[in-house]
Amino acid sequence: MKKEITFTLNKEKTIMEVDPQWTLLHLLREVLEMTGTKEGCGYGECGACTVIIDGEAVNSCLYPVMEVEGRSVMTIEGVALKDGSLDPIQQAFVDEGAVQCGFCIPGMIMSSKALLDKKDKPTEEEIKESIEGNLCRCTGYVKIVDAIKSVAGGR
Ligand code: FES
Ligand code: FES
Incomplete structure (x- = not known):
C-alpha cells in the first residue's frame, strides 16, 4: 500500500505517494524521471547514484524512500544556478x-x-x-x- 511523504526536492516542497519498499533512487529515476542521478551497481559500491540529503552525500540506491520524509534532497538537476548557468x-x-x-x-x-x-x-x-x-x-x-x-x- 502506498504512503504519502513530504520532502524538499531541489528546493521545492514535494508531496508524493510512494511504495515503502522503494529506494530514493527508484523514486527519482523511475517515478519522477529525473535521470541525472545514475544507477550503476545498485548496492552501494559505485557512487553513481549519489545525492545530497540535508547536506550529506548519500547513495540513493540504498536510501529507503520513507526516510526522505521531512528532509531536503538535492540531485544533480538542482545544482545549476537559477539562470541556467553552471555551478x-x-x-x-x-x-x-x-x-x-x-x-x-x-x-x-x-x-x-x-x-x-x-x-x-x-x-x-x-x-x-x-x-x-x-x-x-x-x-x-x-x-x-x-x-x-x-x-x-x-x-
Ligand atoms: S548505484 Fe552504485 S552505489 Fe548506488
Ligand atoms: S565513468 Fe566515465 S567519466 Fe567517469
Whole structure:
C-alpha cells in the first residue's frame, strides 16, 4: 500500500505517494524521471547514484524512500544556478577536462559539492576522501581531483 511523504526536492516542497519498499533512487529515476542521478551497481559500491540529503552525500540506491520524509534532497538537476548557468563545481569539471563518458560525473559532483558546501578550502586529502566512494572507469581521477581543487576556496 502506498504512503504519502513530504520532502524538499531541489528546493521545492514535494508531496508524493510512494511504495515503502522503494529506494530514493527508484523514486527519482523511475517515478519522477529525473535521470541525472545514475544507477550503476545498485548496492552501494559505485557512487553513481549519489545525492545530497540535508547536506550529506548519500547513495540513493540504498536510501529507503520513507526516510526522505521531512528532509531536503538535492540531485544533480538542482545544482545549476537559477539562470541556467553552471555551478562553479560543474564548470570546473568542464574546464579541467575531467569528464569522459560522464556516467560517474553526477555522483562525483554531488560528493564534492557536499564537501565544498561544508568546507571552503578542503585539503587534497579531504577532496580525495569525499570521492572515495565514487568509481570512475575512464579518467584515472587526476583531472577530477584537479577540478575540485580548482574551485576550492574560489566559490
Ligand atoms: S548505484 Fe548506488 S552505489 Fe552504485
Ligand atoms: S567519466 Fe566515465 S565513468 Fe567517469
